[in-house]
Amino acid sequence: MTDRLKGKVAVVTGAAPRGEGVGNGMATAILFAREGAKVVLVNRSAERAEKLAAQIKDEGGEASVFAADVADLDACEAMAAFTMKTYGRLDILHNNVGIGAPGTPETVTLDDWNKVIAANLTTTMLCTKACLPRMKAGGGGSVIMVSSIAGAVGLMGSAGAVAYSTAKAGLHGFTRSVAADYATQNIRANCIVVGSVHTPMVAHMGTEARERRRKMVPMQTEGTAWDIAYGAVYLASDESRWVTGITLPIEGGLVNLRAWPR
Structure with a gap:
């Protein structure tokens, strides 16, 4: 622990993974706690979140659990109120909830479209809406969005x-909008663009598919949830006090680098 987030209170949504292994939310919550933050673990499954909270406490960190479906505004307001009642402040919001579904414009069902937009984009807006007044009252804060190369x-x-691609792209615009609206109030908003990382969300992927993804990455390696979490720590910390409105690709060069024929 190096205390990069000492004295701060962080809310991490979608904190506990859906399966075995370490997801982006879990890794971020653990690193936030290791860096001195008090962490509120927001998850639909209280059982999985409690398991993560126990792990954080075993390491000497501090964490609380708030079970909620953040697609509901009242639940988001209750989440923010719980954080203030428990810790007295709210400095960091890490928006990590998201799901995917297949489909082109011709084949996607309206039900899948609405579910994916709601889970990835609307939840982020609702959580941010609930947390911003608390950040303003505390003199500032950091809002982090989790997007994707998609x-x-x-x-x-x-x-x-x-x-999925549309929802994740929407987060880029949402990030810039929040950053612009709250720049004079010391509230920063930034977005992590996640590359080909192996997490429980893609655990169904076979060895061959993982290998194809690895070879697409210019660095020729597969990412982990910890790579994403270290980026989140930077954006949550005072080290990035003059950074707002950016999209930070953590993807081994997949977005910005291309092989050139020799």
Whole structure:
């Protein structure tokens, strides 16, 4: 622990993974706690969140659990109120909730479209809406969005990912809007663009598919949730006090680098 977040209170949504292994939210919550933050673990499954909270406490960190579906505004308001009642302040919001579904504009169902937009984009807006007044009252804060390379580049493939790509791209615009609206109030908003990381969300992926993804990355390596979490620590800390409105790709060069024929 180096105390980069000492004295801060962080809310991490979608904190506990859905399966075995370490997800982006879990890694971020653990590193936030290791760096001295008090962490509120927000999850639909209280059982999984309690398990994560116990792990953080075993390491000497501090964490509390708030079970909620953050697609509901009242739940988001209750989440923010719980954080203030428990710790007296709210400095960091890490928006990590998201799901995907296949489909091109021709094949995606309206039900899947609405679910993906709601889970990735609307939840982020609602959580941010609830937390901003508390950040303003405390003199500032850091709001972090979690996007994907799917929102930064077009993904070719027969299955398609139009709803997921659209939702993740929407987070980029949402980030810049929040950053602009609250820049004079010492509230920063930034977005992490997640690359080909291996987490429980893609645990169903076979060895061959993982290898294809690895070879697409210019660095020729597969990322982990810890790579994403270290970026989140930077954006949450005072080290990035003059950084707002950016999209930070953590993806081994996949978005910005291309091989040139020799």
